[in-house]
Amino acid sequence: MNKTVTLAQGNGGEENNELITKVFYKAFKNEILEKSEDAAVIEDGKFAFSTDSFTVSPIFFPGSDIGKLSICGTCNDLAMMGAKPKYLTVGIIIEEGFSIKNLEKIVRSMKKELEINGAIIVSGDTKVMPKGTIDKILINTTGIGEILYSGISSNSITEDDTILVSRDIGCHGATIFASREGIELDSELKSDCASLFPIVKKLIDAGVNITALRDATRGGVAAVLNEWAKQSDICIEVDEESIPVSQEVYGMCEMLGFEATALANEGTFCLAIKKEDGQKAIEILKEFNLDATTIAKVTSKHPQKVILNSSYGTQRFLDTPSGELLPRIC
Amino acid sequence: MCLSIPSKVIKIDKEINVATVDTMGVKRDASLDLMEEGDIKIGDYVLLHIGFIMNKIDERDALDSIETYKEILAIMDEEDRKNAILEDDECPNRGD
Amino acid sequence: MELKLNNLYDDFRDGQTIQAYQKLIEQEAKKISRDINIMEVCGGHTHTIMKFGLPQLMPKNIHFIHGPGCPVCIMPKERIDHAYALAMQEEVILVTLGDMIKVPGSNGSLQNARAKGADVRFVYSPMECIKIAKENPDKKIIFFAIGFETTTPMTAALLNAVVKKNITNIYFHINHVTVPEVMKELIDSRDEHIDSYNNRIDAFLGPSHVSVISGAKIYEIFAKEYKRPVVVTGFEPVDMMEGIYKIVKQFVEGRCENEIQYNRVVTYDGNIKAQELINKYFDKASLFKWRGLGNVPNSGLKLKDEFTKYDAEIIYEKILPKHEIEDHKLCICGDILRGMAHPTECTIFGTACKPSSPVGSCMVSSEGACAAYFKYGNII
Numbered sequence: 144m145n146k147t148v149t150l151a152q153g154n155g156g157e158e159n160n161e162l163i164t165k166v167f168y169k170a171f172k173n174e175i176l177e178k179s180e181d182a183a184v185i186e187d188g189k190f191a192f193s194t195d196s197f198t199v200s201p202i203f204f205p206g207s208d209i210g211k212l213s214i215c216g217t218c219n220d221l222a223m224m225g226a227k228p229k230y231l232t233v234g235i236i237i238e239e240g241f242s243i244k245n246l247e248k249i250v251r252s253m254k255k256e257l258e259i260n261g262a263i264i265v266s267g268d269t270k271v272m273p274k275g276t277i278d279k280i281l282i283n284t285t286g287i288g289e290i291l292y293s294g295i296s297s298n299s300i301t302e303d304d305t306i307l308v309s310r311d312i313g314c315h316g317a318t319i320f321a322s323r324e325g326i327e328l329d330s331e332l333k334s335d336c337a338s339l340f341p342i343v344k345k346l347i348d349a350g351v352n353i354t355a356l357r358d359a360t361r362g363g364v365a366a367v368l369n370e371w372a373k374q375s376d377i378c379i380e381v382d383e384e385s386i387p388v389s390q391e392v393y394g395m396c397e398m399l400g401f402e403a404t405a406l407a408n409e410g411t412f413c414l415a416i417k418k419e420d421g422q423k424a425i426e427i428l429k430e431f432n433l434d435a436t437t438i439a440k441v442t443s444k445h446p447q448k449v450i451l452n453s454s455y456g457t458q459r460f461l462d463t464p465s466g467e468l469l470p471r472i473c
Numbered sequence: 474m475c476l477s478i479p480s481k482v483i484k485i486d487k488e489i490n491v492a493t494v495d496t497m498g499v500k501r502d503a504s505l506d507l508m509e510e511g512d513i514k515i516g517d518y519v520l521l522h523i524g525f526i527m528n529k530i531d532e533r534d535a536l537d538s539i540e541t542y543k544e545i546l547a548i549m550d551e552e553d554r555k556n557a558i559l560e561d562d563e564c565p566n567r568g569d
Numbered sequence: 570m571e572l573k574l575n576n577l578y579d580d581f582r583d584g585q586t587i588q589a590y591q592k593l594i595e596q597e598a599k600k601i602s603r604d605i606n607i608m609e610v611c612g613g614h615t616h617t618i619m620k621f622g623l624p625q626l627m628p629k630n631i632h633f634i635h636g637p638g639c640p641v642c643i644m645p646k647e648r649i650d651h652a653y654a655l656a657m658q659e660e661v662i663l664v665t666l667g668d669m670i671k672v673p674g675s676n677g678s679l680q681n682a683r684a685k686g687a688d689v690r691f692v693y694s695p696m697e698c699i700k701i702a703k704e705n706p707d708k709k710i711i712f713f714a715i716g717f718e719t720t721t722p723m724t725a726a727l728l729n730a731v732v733k734k735n736i737t738n739i740y741f742h743i744n745h746v747t748v749p750e751v752m753k754e755l756i757d758s759r760d761e762h763i764d765s766y767n768n769r770i771d772a773f774l775g776p777s778h779v780s781v782i783s784g785a786k787i788y789e790i791f792a793k794e795y796k797r798p799v800v801v802t803g804f805e806p807v808d809m810m811e812g813i814y815k816i817v818k819q820f821v822e823g824r825c826e827n828e829i830q831y832n833r834v835v836t837y838d839g840n841i842k843a844q845e846l847i848n849k850y851f852d853k854a855s856l857f858k859w860r861g862l863g864n865v866p867n868s869g870l871k872l873k874d875e876f877t878k879y880d881a882e883i884i885y886e887k888i889l890p891k892h893e894i895e896d897h898k899l900c901i902c903g904d905i906l907r908g909m910a911h912p913t914e915c916t917i918f919g920t921a922c923k924p925s926s927p928v929g930s931c932m933v934s935s936e937g938a939c940a941a942y943f944k945y946g947n948i949i
Contacts, residue, residue, distance in 0.1 A: 147684055148684075149680065149681075149684055150680070150684075151680075151925070157925055158925055161925075321499070330498055330499040330500060331498050332498075332499070384584075390497045390498050391497065391498040391499060393497055394496040394497030394498050394499040395499050397478050397496060397497070397578070398478055398496055398499060398501070398521075399693075400667075453584065453621065453622060454584035455584035455585070455587045455588045455591075455626075456588065456625070456626070457621060457622025457623075457625045457626060458622060458625070459619075459620070459622055459944075459945040460944075460945070462944060465924050465925045477719070477777070477778045477781070479574065479577040479578065480574070481574050495574070496574070497574065497575070497578075504694075504696060504726060506726040506729065506730075506846075507722050507723075507726060507840060507842055507843045507846065508840075508842065509842050518572065518574065518577060520778070520781060520834050522719060522720070522723070522778060523666065523693060523694045523695065523720065523723055524693060524694020524695070524696055524697075524723070525694070525696075525722075525723050525726065527719070527778065527781050527782065527834075527840065527843070528781045528834050528840055529834075530577065530833050530834055531832070531833050531834065532572045534832045534833040535572055535576070535577060535833040536570060536572055538580075538581075538811075538832075538833060539570075539576060539580045542580065542583070542586045542589075542807065545586070545589045545590070545593070546585055546586060546589050549588075549589045549592060
């Protein structure tokens with residue numbers, strides 16, 4: 144590992160994991176933390192507890208803004224453990240000179256998203272930093288949720304499970320890239336940023352046998368599948384053709400040389416469902432997005448690895464993304 | 474030299490010599506500095522590389538290639554069918 | 570049938586067509602008893618080969634040798650150190666393309682320089698320098714230009730715009746290289762004593778987009794004099810399968826020709842205007858050091874004398890490091906680039922040298938042979 148922190152270590156991929164393991168886990172060692180779930184399960188399985196910080200730039204982008212993201216991010220982490228988001232805290236750090244109008248816009252987005260989740264903000268903190276010391280605004284949200292479906296764990300996936308995805312992938316990452324300065328593109332792209340609790344609630348209410356859920360944030364679907372493969376010591380074999388990608392995201396990926404599976408999502412999640420409930424789960428997911436589909440099966444071919452099977456008989460590994468996400472040139 | 478992608482020209486700004494191209498819903502501007510004047514028209518398919526139009530894609534040649542592939546697939550299908558019939562004929566379980 | 574944009578992607582990636590060519594290649598390859606070693610020169614071809622698993626589809630007597638077709642991979646440490654030194658100058662904004670940022674030099678990569686406070690920016694198009702220069706009138710914008718013939722005309726176009734618009738704060742550090750010279754070097758420098766891949770290049774898959782600019786004419790010499798068939802091939806998997814098929818057919822039919830598979834964009838003469846722009850601003854440099862290959866004569870480009878005032882290499886001569894640097898002892902990028910070793914034969918492949926911590930340049934760029942093998946290879 145380097146002597147100074149690099150940008151890559153914030154990417155949600157390999158380097159990020161290295162930093163977390165070698166610095167943070169090392170110091171904060173405990174059983175709950177080491178489970179590495181989306182949210183911590185505390186008080187004997189009664190509650191889920193999670194935190195997330197939001198540094199997205201630009202702060203307003205097609206389909207969302209940093210406010211909506213800050214609520215979705217934490218609430219989704221709770222929902223991924225089968226918990227109903229109940230209480231959130233928020234810490235906001237604002238750069239001197241930030242427009243109050245924009246601040247109110249952000250706060251309005253947060254309010255709307257809280258309502259969708261049925262959660263409330265019960266405590267908060269505000270700091271203002273001198274101009275130039277931070278980039279406009281940073282938000283941290285921490286949430287507690289009441290677990291409605293216990294036992295969800297990324298460490299328990301087996302060959303009895305089938306792997307699904309809730310909608311087409313890569314929208315958020317592609318949108319952010321398109322909105323950034325320096326790459327002037329004009330497209331129909333929109334972030335997929337959305338609260339996932341309503342979908343999770345429907346799955347729970349329908350009695351679907353859920354093994355694991357994880358939203359595919361930084362590092363994308365590739366990161367999630369690899370985390371699952373490692374944590375559950377399984378092989379995940381993906382049917383490459385089945386992965387849903389929209390035309391616009393496909394176009395962005397072509398243009399900049401990305402793989403859609405490495406792009407971040409903020410309203411898309413992977414599911415590991417007991418095979419017999421697979422169809423039922425897809426039907427429910429399709430009520431929210433028609434692109435929901437089965438993408439992979441669990442085998443023991445190459446434990447701890449994810450394999451992509453092409454439609455014409457070749458195979459390759461799908462690895463956790465690494466490095467800063469840079470467009471390929473040549 | 475590698476990441477060059479096919480796109481369709483949807484707008485041309487002669488003043489700044491820039492074309493707007495569309496790659497499956499993602500639009501961006503590309504310089505026409507490497508093309509001769511009047512070479513590129515709206516609706517043309519072009520190859521895009523690091524912000525420049527590198528060349529026009531010859532539609533006739535592209536379609537010819539696609540036709541060739543279709544013919545090859547048809548021949549392969551025919552062969553597979555023949556082989557399947559042969560296998561079937563030689564199958565000991567086939568009652569006759 | 571009317572051509573739609575989707576056709577230009579989907580039809581050239583179609584799984585069934587790939588399988589059909591697999592059968593055709595197998596049928597042809599059966600007709601000859603010899604092995605055929607095909608070198609793809611272009612990094613994009615290496616990427617396609619690995620991403621789509623083409624080696625898994627080849628018959629036993631067809632082999633790939635991965636060539637040095639990655640301008641990032643062949644960048645010698647000395648020149649990365651130049652970039653680093655320039656970036657660390659207070660008044661400089663160093664601008665370059667994508668992967669260049671991660672290549673390790675003696676003091677670190679440009680990414681490390683940025684972490685130390687240097688103003689390094691990566692751009693999608695060289696023309697973005699103009700905007701950066703306008704927004705930073707008190708800074709010197711140095712474009713660290715890299716790439717083969719595909720990318721050279723874009724640098725020339727930038728310089729053309731700089732001259733026309735009289736922009737006074739954009740400069741260039743030129744690292745453009747040309748492909749035919751290195752192809753010759755690879756064939757000429759055969760070493761009969763080395764056993765590995767034996768450097769027995771039997772045929773070339775000609776680079777896709779270098780050829781769009783320069784035309785297929787630059788490969789005549791390989792078919793005529795060096796007796797190696799060349800098929801200029803597109804970079805989609807169907808293109809490549811068709812290109813490989815055409816090469817095998819040449820061997821079966823006893824031909825040795827310079828063919829174009831990628832005829833929807835490549836012609837014999839190429840893009841004349843782009844060639845004229847290159848010739849307006851660049852001269853051949855007598856020597857350019859390629860990482861792992863040493864000096865390849867006449868393979869580099871430099872700015873013509875009348876444009877010296879834009880040449881950062883001359884303006885900043887005093888602060889640019891001059892000493893030659895040896896590559897890491899265990900790094901065999903040189904052999905890999907020559908097609909004389911396989912990435913998996915390298916003792917530090919995947920361990921000390923991996924994409925997150927590359928030792929040699931074959932691992933840095935996603936088009937490098939080692940990076941491609943690391944990412945896509947290694948299926949049992």
